[in-house]
Amino acid sequence: MSQVKVGKKVPDFKLPATGDQEISLKDLKGHKLVLYFYPKDNTPGCTTEGQDFRDNMRKFISHNAVILGVSRDSIQSHEKFKDKQCFPFELLSDSEEELCRMFDVLKEKNMYGKKVMGIERSTFLIDETGVLRQEWRKVKVDGHVAEVLEAVKSI
Incomplete structure (x- = not known):
């Protein structure tokens, strides 16, 4: 059951990040945050999604947005x-x-006939005050980043 709801403040969190950092939601106050969850480093869909965010980074920055990717992989794998x-x-x-x-x-x-728990590709847009403004679940990579960018522009 989700602890976050559109229109409500997102609870603070703190996680280890690339660049030998720990990042928390409160550290990002004053910025829009695009938080995208992806299943695994170096897999085709996850690579394409990350590349799409990378290639549009300047547009996100121009609208005061920070992008963070999240998966269960280790920091070493992420680096x-x-x-x-x-x-x-x-x-x-x-x-x-x-x-x-x-x-x-x-x-x-379902992975090769076995039931496993994995990350469902999802993206969340949090505004400058920490309120969840929009969510995308069961994301299909094609066109997704453009849709998120439009949402960032609208808030």
């Missing part, structure tokens, strides 16, 4: 993924699944 793809934004490691549970993005998936 390699970020470097390989030249991502200009940080990746958060949610190995304890704290943020995944808060945003209710862990779903049962």
Whole structure:
């Protein structure tokens, strides 16, 4: 069950991030935040999604938006993924699944005939005051970043 609801303040969180940092929601106050959850570093869909955010980064910055990617991968894995793809934004490691549970993005998936829990590709837009303004669940990568950018422009 999600602890976040559109129109309500998102509880503060703090997670380890690339660049040898810890990032919390309160650190980002005054900025819009695009928080995107993705299943796994270096997989085709996750790479394409990250590249789309990377390629549109200037547009997001011009609208006072910060982008953060989140998966359960380790910081070491994130650092390699970020470097390989030249991502200009940080990746958060949610190995304890704290943020995944808060945003209710862990779903049962079928992998090679086995049922496993994995991250359902999802994106959340949080405004400058920490209020969740929009959410996208079961995201399809094609066209998604453009849709998020339009939402960022509208708030």
